[in-house]
Amino acid sequence: MSHDSPRSSRRRVLALAAAATLAAGLAVPLGASAAGAADSGLEGSELFLNPWSTTLEAAQGLSGQARTDAQLLGSIPSADWFTKGTPAEVEAAVDEVVTAAANRGEMPVLVAYNLPFRDCAQYSAGGALNTAEYTAWIDGFAAGIGDRAATVILEPDGLGIIPHYVTINGDAEWCQPAGVSAATAASARFEQLNYAVDALKASESTAVYLDGTHSGWLGVGDISHRLLEAGVERADGFFLNASNYVLTERLHKYGSWISQCIELTTQVSWWQAQWCASQYYPASPGDFSTWTLTDEKYAQDLSGAGVSLDPASMTHFVIDTSRNGQGPWTPPAGVYSDAEDWCNPPDRGLGLLPDTTTGVPLVDAYLWIKVPGESDGKCYRGTPGPLDPERGIEDPAAGQWFVEQARELVALSNPPVAPLTCEVKVTGTKVGKGFLAALVVRNNSTSTLSPWTLSWSFDGDQQVKKVVGGTAVQSGADVTVTAARPIATLRPGKTTAIAVTGTGAAVEPWQFHLNGKACTTR
Template identity: 60%
Template sequence: MSAAADDADPAVGLAGSDLYLNPWSTTLEAAQALAGQARADAQLLGSIPSADWFTTGTPAEVEEAVDDVVTAAAVQGRMPVLVAYNLPFRDCAQYSAGGALDTAAYQAWIDGLVAGIGGRPATVILEPDGLGIIPHYVTLDGVAEWCQPAEIPAETAAADRYTQLNYAVDALGALPSASVYLDGTGASWLNVGEISDRLLKGGVQRADGFFLNASNYQFTANSTAFGTWISQCIAYVTEVSPGDFGSCGNQYWNGGPANNWTGVAMSQYGEWSADAADPALNTAGVDSRYESILGGVEPTTRFVIDTSRNGLGPWQFPADTYPVHEDWCNPPDRGLGVRPDTTTDVPLVDAYLWIKVPGESDGKCYRGTGGPLDPARGIEDPAAGQWFAEQARELVALADPGVAPLDCHVGWDVEADASGFAAKVRTSAAGNLAFFFAGDQAVRKATRGEFTQDGAAVTATAAERPGNAPDALLHVVGEPDQPWIFWLDGRACTSD
């Protein structure tokens, strides 16, 4: 039965919700093929909620895949974050090429995703780069952008992109408990007026807001300022001076009343603030511009920020070293940022999310060379979306704020029997052990310890045992699959 047939839960928004952690995430899947430090890093990253990406498949396939995640989240009363990434000609056929064949195929795919959510709470990050990279697009300043594929009619490509996004916004917006956020690019990309215009054309006023810094490295402070200016610009051009995007202050010239209109281009290589001594980091001029043009009008368009890899900010690449620096593509020596949080207490910011799954590659980065090596790293990077153990190690080691390693361990040894298997469970300390089965496995009894099971969720006691005896011995009916993540007294653990 489709999720849409389920009874609808009360409407729940992203802000203030408890985020869902998928125990069968791509991060934990990657850990299964790793060993040693690389496995521990993947298990650590898999213990922190990241978004689940949906990038392909038929409408029926995406419905089933989304339903699996949303159902599991609903059982726990938690908020899943889903990334819809299947626009026709996404990423302009670059590192993350792919997507639906045309508008009709995309709309059918969105219908499948919508059916998979049904009446349950879910947050949808709608099409990263979907508004940043539009085929055959001409900016407000009359500049034809670089993405000009011959396969798409130039006269209809931009209009088709807006048709696709507006359809998705309306289809998701019709659900009782879903939230949807549109691509707001990032603080080092489009200027405020340009992305505000695209957001309005994409339907942001019917959405829950926009997202920033997806798969990028910009400082959270800079994204906060940039997002606030976008929200102020939207308020200005819709309520004060319709269509006057040119008066929206932006990051490429920060003059305004507060600095006597002595502006400079803002730098991405430091954290912005209203009292920064460096003029290239100071937001006071732009802040004061919006204060003067808005009057008493308050901005209301909200946003979320991807903090998955921005702890140290962007890579300040060496000058005159690579033909193309590609600072967005697996830059070296970056760190995890602020942990996912839906209680930011920052005006207009609904959440800090890990939209990009940290540890997954941005693509095979050649930086203008012939490859196959990434010249900044001296190795061949994995394809986009594949696990990148070396980068995962950097993100963990250089995290800001720092992240502690997992401090408990679980051993899981299986012996098949007539009805299923016996799991000998050893833990690094006594306590209550929690995990999820992947299928319909059922614990029949516990020879050592006690257990409870509710659907796929199992809790077992792990008591200290003398000698080499297992802490718990579970007799299970079903296939002998090992859970991908364990919690001991609420703490995530590494496992063999």
């Protein structure tokens, strides 16, 4: 399994990667509140939409349908990834995103992805060189957030892939890199993650979630034990399905089982995590209809141990729904020696839109942790490469834009994602130290907009001085223009225009919003 590596951004010092009920024994109304989310401010918050995201950056170099797809994906909040740099560089990069989000009163979702030997030095190899370098980097990350609201997805794969780890069942982890001591690698990983939890949670405004893998991977007891060793009791919970494709209904159960396993393990002195029921037993992993057997087993075990459950005090989780609308890919039988079913599988679709109001007691949010449209890596599926034999093309490197996959994700989204319903064309001329731009606005929706507003974000210290055809209000980099009365009504299929003059660099915004809804740009 692999995840994003850094992508370039012309604005950043640092490269950024920018419901069902619970188990039978946990009878809780779907509307019950979640303490973890309430404490962190994630529940019910408006997620930050980065106007200079790597998705919108990719759109600038595309045309036609590929550009339209990227702009559509860029109109939906995705996480910003931070993957390298010095402590000072990551502090500045995190501060830039968090400042922009704070100015809008929105919640940024930040992925910290810099552990030593991350991804076991595979597709997304890299990370800090040692524990000291990593803890210093985390200190910079935390300093960039300060006391402002932020949600941190802490180290995808950080608990799913641990160098030289021996599981609670006595099995040796497959990841055994030669460049790290087999005697200390696993303990160092837990030391690093515990430090990160404490450093980030020093601010009550920061929510932190640890890697909970997904139901197609680790058993419940195994991941619950790893989460406890990494400090999940001091975090806000765990995240599931990062950069993967498992259906949300399965993740609801898997996450609830992890939470219940943690309750048993921490509240019952004689209980051991390896005794926890899972998707592998008594359920059958491939037959979802049998998963109620595991629900029933938890009800029995909790009752037998005298444990009563309160969702408000249990361990919560978030789910990555960025690419799970069609579920996981089933490779053709007998074709590939290693099908790499996690790596750019064909014909997948977007899942549920990001939402911090889920109606599921233990689920704090559905998030797009993986940036949809960005490659998992160069997938060879057991062949020498360089082509992906399933696609017949060479896949982009991890984290780079993948035009073909972006098209699939949009076309096969489940539920379907609506197209953008407006368009803005910019023509501009630099005048001395300022700019003059004509903005041609087209309403492609079926509704008349009256009045209408157009908003965008600058990339620096530009200031609007005059608008012909409207009135501008500017707050920092964010601008909103309200149309003047003569052109305040914009009917379906019709076009109008305004002219904007100002000071600063003549840089075109990457996305505009008409009455709050994102537009394509040409």
